[in-house]
Amino acid sequence: MAVGTANQNAAFRSKQGSTLSFTSEGWSRFRHRSPQNCMPFDSSRLSFSFSPEVSSDSLRSGSKLLVCSESRLDLHRKSTLRSWGVVCLLQIQPRLESSSLSAIRHHSAAAAATRSQALFAMAPAMGQSLLCGAWVLFALLSFVDATVLFSTLPRTLAVEDEIQNQVPAMGLAKAGDDHLVIRWVLNATTQEPAAPGLDASYEKVSLKLCYAPVSQVERGWRKKNDDLHKDKTCSKAIATQKYTSLGNSTVWRITKDVPGAVYFVRAYVLNSNGTQVAYGQTRNLITIEPISGRHASIDVAAAIFSAFSVGSLIFFLALENMRGKRSSGNK
Amino acid sequence: MAANNNWQDGNAKGEPGSSLHGVTGKEPVFQMTMDAVGEGKGEQEATDLRGRKFALPVDSEHKAKTVRLYSVAAPHMRTFHLSWIAFMICFFSTFAAPPLMPVIRDNLGLTKVDIGNAGIASVAGAVVSRLLMGTICDLVGPRYGCAILMMITAPAIFCMPLVSTPVGFILVRFFIGFCLATFVSCQFWMSSMFNSKIVGIANGTAAGWGNMGGGIVQLVMPLVFDIIRRDIGSEKFTAWRIAFFVPGVLQVMMGLLVLTLGQDLPDGNFAELKREGEKVNDSFKKVFLYAVTNYRTYIFALTYGYCFGVELTVDNIIAEYFYDRFDLNLQTAGIIASTFGLMNLFSRPLGGVLSDVVAARWGMRGRLWNLWIIQTVGGILCIVLGLTGQLGPAIAVMLIFSFFVQAACGATFGVIPFISRRSLGIISGATGAGGNIGAVTTQGIFFMSSKYSTENGIMLMGIMIVACTLPVLFVYFPQWGSMFCPPSKATEEDYYISEWSKEEQSNGLHHASLKFAENAKSERGRQSPPISKEETIGVDRL
Numbered sequence: 001m002a003v004g005t006a007n008q009n010a011a012f013r014s015k016q017g018s019t020l021s022f023t024s025e026g027w028s029r030f031r032h033r034s035p036q037n038c039m040p041f042d043s044s045r046l047s048f049s050f051s052p053e054v055s056s057d058s059l060r061s062g063s064k065l066l067v068c069s070e071s072r073l074d075l076h077r078k079s080t081l082r083s084w085g086v087v088c089l090l091q092i093q094p095r096l097e098s099s100s101l102s103a104i105r106h107h108s109a110a111a112a113a114t115r116s117q118a119l120f121a122m123a124p125a126m127g128q129s130l131l132c133g134a135w136v137l138f139a140l141l142s143f144v145d146a147t148v149l150f151s152t153l154p155r156t157l158a159v160e161d162e163i164q165n166q167v168p169a170m171g172l173a174k175a176g177d178d179h180l181v182i183r184w185v186l187n188a189t190t191q192e193p194a195a196p197g198l199d200a201s202y203e204k205v206s207l208k209l210c211y212a213p214v215s216q217v218e219r220g221w222r223k224k225n226d227d228l229h230k231d232k233t234c235s236k237a238i239a240t241q242k243y244t245s246l247g248n249s250t251v252w253r254i255t256k257d258v259p260g261a262v263y264f265v266r267a268y269v270l271n272s273n274g275t276q277v278a279y280g281q282t283r284n285l286i287t288i289e290p291i292s293g294r295h296a297s298i299d300v301a302a303a304i305f306s307a308f309s310v311g312s313l314i315f316f317l318a319l320e321n322m323r324g325k326r327s328s329g330n331k
Numbered sequence: 332m333a334a335n336n337n338w339q340d341g342n343a344k345g346e347p348g349s350s351l352h353g354v355t356g357k358e359p360v361f362q363m364t365m366d367a368v369g370e371g372k373g374e375q376e377a378t379d380l381r382g383r384k385f386a387l388p389v390d391s392e393h394k395a396k397t398v399r400l401y402s403v404a405a406p407h408m409r410t411f412h413l414s415w416i417a418f419m420i421c422f423f424s425t426f427a428a429p430p431l432m433p434v435i436r437d438n439l440g441l442t443k444v445d446i447g448n449a450g451i452a453s454v455a456g457a458v459v460s461r462l463l464m465g466t467i468c469d470l471v472g473p474r475y476g477c478a479i480l481m482m483i484t485a486p487a488i489f490c491m492p493l494v495s496t497p498v499g500f501i502l503v504r505f506f507i508g509f510c511l512a513t514f515v516s517c518q519f520w521m522s523s524m525f526n527s528k529i530v531g532i533a534n535g536t537a538a539g540w541g542n543m544g545g546g547i548v549q550l551v552m553p554l555v556f557d558i559i560r561r562d563i564g565s566e567k568f569t570a571w572r573i574a575f576f577v578p579g580v581l582q583v584m585m586g587l588l589v590l591t592l593g594q595d596l597p598d599g600n601f602a603e604l605k606r607e608g609e610k611v612n613d614s615f616k617k618v619f620l621y622a623v624t625n626y627r628t629y630i631f632a633l634t635y636g637y638c639f640g641v642e643l644t645v646d647n648i649i650a651e652y653f654y655d656r657f658d659l660n661l662q663t664a665g666i667i668a669s670t671f672g673l674m675n676l677f678s679r680p681l682g683g684v685l686s687d688v689v690a691a692r693w694g695m696r697g698r699l700w701n702l703w704i705i706q707t708v709g710g711i712l713c714i715v716l717g718l719t720g721q722l723g724p725a726i727a728v729m730l731i732f733s734f735f736v737q738a739a740c741g742a743t744f745g746v747i748p749f750i751s752r753r754s755l756g757i758i759s760g761a762t763g764a765g766g767n768i769g770a771v772t773t774q775g776i777f778f779m780s781s782k783y784s785t786e787n788g789i790m791l792m793g794i795m796i797v798a799c800t801l802p803v804l805f806v807y808f809p810q811w812g813s814m815f816c817p818p819s820k821a822t823e824e825d826y827y828i829s830e831w832s833k834e835e836q837s838n839g840l841h842h843a844s845l846k847f848a849e850n851a852k853s854e855r856g857r858q859s860p861p862i863s864k865e866e867t868i869g870v871d872r873l
Binding site for chain 1: 433436437438440442443444475478479482483485486489490492493495566567568569571572573576579580582583586587590591655781784785
């Protein structure tokens with residue numbers, strides 16, 4: 001499995017934290033790489049992790065091969081980009097042992113130094129082809145997430161929200177005026193006490209405002225999709241906070257560009273790669289009233305312009321009529 | 332009357348007033364064109380009202396014999412530019428909402444059905460207004476017709492910043508859509524100003540460049556929206572409302588320019604000419620009757636519905652399609668969507684030119700084949716567009732598809748002038764209305780509900796284009812034949828004179844049709860020998 005690049009080796013990572021790697025040997029070859037050849041890539045933009053244990057685990061637990069041939073412009077409105085060309089993703093969905101995850105990062109650091117030297121030596125060969133060069137550009141600009149299916153995420157957070165200062169709770173908020181108070185915490189009841197490392201990979205919590213199903217009817221641009229890359233349910237980001245097992249809360253002023261709809265709040269737990277590993281969501285729904293966008297000044301301007309349009313038309317018609325009468329009167 | 336003899340007499344030898352007067356448009360038949368107007372009385376060289384020479388070479392009716400695109404000389408080229416720009420701005424206003432739809436649908440809480448209804452409403456209004464515009468141009472002239480329409484519709488554009496419900500949105504788009512009737516005034520005006528030999532190219536270019544407005548708006552509106560949002564700092568839901576002032580102000584300005592700078596006919600304005608001479612009007616009932624009893628009217632209205640109607644539909648849906656399917660941002664989707672309309676710069680004129688080139692060799696049969704082939708290929712490309720899932724190929728297919736669809740529009744109007752001489756105005760208006768009906772139907776069937784995804788809708792629309800172009804196979808002209816059948820022994824005179832009753836013929840009202848029939852012999856193609864020296868001008872110029 002490979003997309004070749006000249007000067008780098010990047011590892012695709014699946015949402016579960018295991019790696020998919022591509023080597024510098026050629027973009028058209030698809031091979032499963034043995035763990036020793038998986039290359040970690042140290043970059044703030046492309047954060048990957050690498051786990052030999054996980055890779056071998058994954059072979060046992062089964063893997064899914066996805067071939068994507070999609071390409072997207074880099075004027076994408078989401079932050080993820082996909083590189084041009086045919087990329088084969090080896091999607092691995094193991095049930096991770098929580099203990100292995102902390103070991104993963106240690107391995108990657110050690111392996112980085114030795115392997116990078118070996119592979120960088122191969123770089124000049126790849127740099128020859130112009131096509132590879134173009135793909136370097138795109139590969140550098142892009143990082144690829146393996147698809148995460150929402151149905152595979154465990155619901156380990158408990159999230160609550162309420163509209164600030166609203167008593168009795170009506171569930172109706174005004175965009176631009178009201179504030180939402182959102183509290184989230186690791187749900188102690190569902191987690192067995194014997195799994196203390198469950199949240200070891202939890203790095204950040206991303207809070208999003210999501211459309212309730214009633215607001216998704218007849219609106220294909222808000223459609224739900226199990227593939228989180230294609231899912232459009234949660235398009236409004238509220239906040240991103242660091243994960244702590246004690247939980248946290250945030251107060252968010254509902255921005256003025258929120259459309260009028262029924263919402264709930266969902267919290268995605270992200271690991272250090274930024275992929276979703278768990279979630280939680282509120283059980284109650286809030287209705288948000290949007291701003292109208294109209295202002296008195298716009299109304300007045302519209303009236304003035306319309307009056308000008310009709311008025312000047314009548315004026316000119318009358319003028320020409322008078323001129324005509326005058327000239328025929330002169331005859 | 333001496334004046335009467337001036338143009339009815341003569342046999343196309345170039346005497347004043349004896350040329351192909353009233354051949355192509357629905358312009359009124361003036362009995363006294365040369366004599367009665369100002370200083371031009373009785374002069375042999377072509378001067379305008381004030382005795383100045385025309386900037387362009389003109390024929391005996393003072394219609395220009397060439398088109399000089401870089402000139403704005405009054406009256407011909409000024410008219411050309413005023414009229415195509417006015418039409419373009421009307422297209423701009425009608426399709427100003429679709430590129431901003433992702434913002435508008437959030438502000439107003441629109442569903443797919445609402446958006447579909449609004450799209451239909453935007454093109455439905457023009458069905459009626461295009462039919463009426465022909466009559467209005469007859470009565471008060473194209474200048475007033477165009478300016479009045481634009482300035483009356485401008486308040487509807489200014490109402491768009493005020494809408495806050497889906498119903499309001501649909502209504503406002505309906506009323507804005509009326510201004511698409513400037514197409515008729517544009518074509519009418521071109522026919523009054525340009526000689527019949529080049530009126531096809533002039534009309535096709537003006538119509539094509541006007542249709543470009545649908546492309547330019549997809550580019551401009553997202554940019555204006557972005558500027559307002561970033562630089563003025565408005566909220567999204569306010570910025571789109573402010574952006575709508577741009578088409579409104581443009582339309583008012585253009586209406587004023589048309590009123591002040593425009594001129595109905597090469598010799599002056601309608602009102603003056605009406606006062607000077609007698610205006611001969613045809614009977615509306617008769618003209619209407621001959622239009623509705625000619626089956627070709629319906630066939631071409633249907634086929635035009637599936638080239639121009641498809642163009643209107645795509646203008647309405649394409650930006651949203653690229654935004655949603657390929658996950659682009661508003662500006663990028665707008666840029667890509669605009670290329671569809673911008674192809675009109677050359678594709679519609681080329682369609683007309685191609686029709687003329689084919690007719691020089693094969694006559695009317697060639698024109699019909701040309702139209703059928705271009706439109707069917709366009710339909711096939713539409714099917715391919717719906718099936719294309721990658722961005723790059725989708726853009727490429729869309730560009731080629733736009734060329735064929737717009738060339739088909741140009742090719743249709745290469746055939747329309749020959750369907751009828753008497754009822755040309757109504758038939759043109761009916762064809763234009765058919766275009767809009769096609770847009771209404773297509774959007775209603777394929778793009779309204781969530782039954783079909785947009786890409787499936789596009790694919791099915793392509794199948795419908797191919798199916799609805801088949802009636803062209805059945806168009807038969809007795810004097811020229813059809814796509815598969817050769818001509819009969821009938822002549823052009825028989826065909827065109829048959830529109831006038833015996834009474835009317837005895838009154839000599841059919842002479843213009845006779846002249847047109849002589850000219851139309853060029854539609855036999857190269858194998859027909861020229862009837863006389865004068866008529867060879869037609870074939871050579873093609």
